[in-house]
Amino acid sequence: MKTNFSSLIVELTGATALVKLNNPDSLNALSAGIKADLIEFFLEVKNEDTIRAVVLTGAGKAFCAGGDLKAEPASSPAEGRRRIKKLHELVRCIQNLEKPVIAAVNGFAVGAGMNLALACDIIIASEDAKFSEIFTNVGLIPDAGGLFFLPQLIGPMRAKELCFTARRINAEEAEHLGLVNKVVPREKLIEEAMEMAKNISRGPMVSIAYIKRLINKSAEWDLDTLLEAESFAQGICMNTRDAGEGVNAFKEKREPVFTGE
Numbered sequence: 001m002k003t004n005f006s007s008l009i010v011e012l013t014g015a016t017a018l019v020k021l022n023n024p025d026s027l028n029a030l031s032a033g034i035k036a037d038l039i040e041f042f043l044e045v046k047n048e049d050t051i052r053a054v055v056l057t058g059a060g061k062a063f064c065a066g067g068d069l070k071a072e073p074a075s076s077p078a079e080g081r082r083r084i085k086k087l088h089e090l091v092r093c094i095q096n097l098e099k100p101v102i103a104a105v106n107g108f109a110v111g112a113g114m115n116l117a118l119a120c121d122i123i124i125a126s127e128d129a130k131f132s133e134i135f136t137n138v139g140l141i142p143d144a145g146g147l148f149f150l151p152q153l154i155g156p157m158r159a160k161e162l163c164f165t166a167r168r169i170n171a172e173e174a175e176h177l178g179l180v181n182k183v184v185p186r187e188k189l190i191e192e193a194m195e196m197a198k199n200i201s202r203g204p205m206v207s208i209a210y211i212k213r214l215i216n217k218s219a220e221w222d223l224d225t226l227l228e229a230e231s232f233a234q235g236i237c238m239n240t241r242d243a244g245e246g247v248n249a250f251k252e253k254r255e256p257v258f259t260g261e
Contacts, residue, residue, distance in 0.1 A: 001048040005037040015052040015201040024060025029068040042093035052201035055193045057104040066111025091145045098209035104193035105129045115146035126186040129171040204242035205260035
């Protein structure tokens with residue numbers, strides 16, 4: 001698997017890939033280069049069977065400061081739409097990856113940086129993390145899927161308040177609102193995220209892939225559609241080697257050893 005990217009640091013540990021946005025001078029703003037590298041990275045992970053989980057974080061004191069405001073402004077609405085479409089491609093890469101992606105939010109996650117974290121499956125935040133849908137401060141709307149993810153997590157009324165006001169919230173409030181799964185000391189952030197990724201990657205990866213896919217679709221589907229998809233997915237899972245191993249381990253009163261098959 002490729003690990004050499006111009007704007008990312010990629011470290012492989014067992015079945016987990018740790019990827020860091022690596023432009024700390026701009027607080028890891030989503031430049032065209034970072035977006036392109038992230039898309040390429042997630043496509044690499046998609047096709048790499050030895051990688052079962054991803055931890056996404058930022059180098060320096062920020063996770064991601066959102067869009068690159070130092071870039072040349074869009075010359076037309078069509079050009080602005082083209083740039084956002086590239087951001088959407090990145091969001092879809094994360095959402096469609098049939099492997100868990102854990103955001104380890106170290107410091108600022110604002111604008112598209114906050115929504116990049118929300119596109120991930122699990123968020124662990126350091127105690128000094130800060131979140132903001134900062135878009136109205138510069139006359140924009142939340143992008144990178146924020147208007148989809150945020151109301152699902154905290155409800156439409158709270159989502160409107162955060163988006164209308166661009167209010168900054170700390171890690172404690174983010175956890176209280178249900179935006180993050182866990183808050184940990186900064187020095188423990190990567191260790192905690194990597195340990196969670198390691199534990200998940202030991203699991204039955206076929207069932208984990210289907211769980212992610214069906215949960216991601218649950219906001220769009222009615223109950224009957226989801227139940228039909230559930231029956232299809234469960235039929236496949238029941239016939240995997242990992243399902244057989246899980247049953248045998250239960251009968252033998254031991255921990256299962258899953259292979260992802």
